[in-house]
Amino acid sequence: MYTGTALFDLLLPGDSRSLKAKRSYVRPIVAALRKFEVSAAEVGALDLHGRAEIGVAVVAAEPAHVREVLDSCERLIAARPETELLSVRRRLHGADD
Template identity: 45%
Template sequence: MFTIGVATIELRLPGNSSLKGKRAILRPIIARLRKEFNVSVAEVEAQDVYQRAVIAITCVSSDASYIHGLLTKAVEMVDRMRIDAEVVDYDIEIL
């Protein structure tokens, strides 16, 4: 049997005034998550709002504790990144 994990991260992008600027902030975050954690990442909400972004990170494994640990590390990495974004909220679900 397999387990699916989903982490949703809400970001605030203060001072951003365009979708181009938003993409410039999100693109490196998404690329780094994919590279370092081998997960699927997508912007899932607030796609037309300049100063807010919500990204979802997903992975599949047979071990729920592994998934929870991986997603926790991914959220922590985003929070530590020196970017023009602030983690406002996050949620991790194991399905």
């Protein structure tokens, strides 16, 4: 069994100056990520306007599948025109870890 996590640091548009506006950008991204059957949530920069950190976790039998799913999640986030993907941090854990 292998688990993989990814933390996506996002820059949101300038009009996300309220937490309500921020949620209007983050909520659809998290919903779209869940279509990949991953756990996804806003996990950081909760009280910062204009920034968001979204975490994704996946469990699979093979490390290649974990990488494929995380690659798909990254492509989905990077393709969103309203946000800018600043950084991605990934981790892969196996049964021996």
